[in-house]
Amino acid sequence: SDKRIRFLLDSAVLVSRLIEGTFPDYERVIPSGNETIAKLEAKPFADAVDRVATISTERARAVKLHFEDERVILSAVSAESGRAVEELDGSLDGKPLEIGFNARYVLDILGEVDGEGVVLEMSNPGAPTLVRDPEDGSTLYVLMPMRV
Numbered sequence: 031s032d033k034r035i036r037f038l039l040d041s042a043v044l045v046s047r048l049i050e051g052t053f054p055d056y057e058r059v060i061p062s063g064n065e066t067i068a069k070l071e072a073k074p075f076a077d078a079v080d081r082v083a084t085i086s087t088e089r090a091r092a093v094k095l096h097f098e099d100e101r102v103i104l105s106a107v108s109a110e111s112g113r114a115v116e117e118l119d120g121s122l123d124g125k126p127l128e129i130g131f132n133a134r135y136v137l138d139i140l141g142e143v144d145g146e147g148v149v150l151e152m153s154n155p156g157a158p159t160l161v162r163d164p165e166d167g168s169t170l171y172v173l174m175p176m177r178v
Contacts, residue, residue: 059172061158064151066124068097069164072148075102076140078116082106083133085114091133094178097152098126106133129155130178139171 037044079093086092086106096103099122105115129152140148145165150173152159161171 059158060170061151061153061160061172064153064157064160066097066122066127066152068102068120068122068150068152070102070118070120070148070150072140072143072146072163074118075120075148076137078104078118079133079136079140082114082116083137085111086133090176092130092176092178093133093136094128094130096126096128097122124152127152127155129159130176131159131173132176135173139173142169142171 033048033050035046035048082104083091083093083106085108087108087110092106094105096105097120100119101117102120102122103115103117105113107113139161143163143166145163147164149162149164150159151162155175157175159173159175161173163169
């Protein structure tokens with residue numbers, strides 16, 4: 031019918047109610063025109079985010095990333111625990127940029143990346159970042175920044 035869909039399988043029947051309305055325009059939240067492109071190795075990046083984030087408060091888990099020509103400097107500050115800083119090799123096309131993210135979100139995305147590298151496409155510290163696995167052209171992630 032117009033309100034239900036039914037799938038007939040070998041040993042089962044699956045019936046579901048169809049969603050009414052228009053599917054959200056997800057393409058609106060996918061950033062375009064991001065001119066600052068950073069390329070990093072996924073596993074070392076995830077490990078560094080995890081180490082630096084141990085300093086930040088559990089609620090925010092904020093990590094600041096400072097992208098320069100051939101490196102990224104990760105940092106986190108906590109009144110209780112002090113400061114953590116770590117540096118990784120990488121490449122940057124575009125202007126140097128400093129941006130903050132919730133470490134949990136970064137780690138969630140990096141946990142899904144199957145390839146060895148990861149590409150972050152950014153425009154400014156307040157705009158969404160597009161994260162790609164260069165070995166998987168069909169998948170992309172939108173990462174929202176946070177003020178750090």
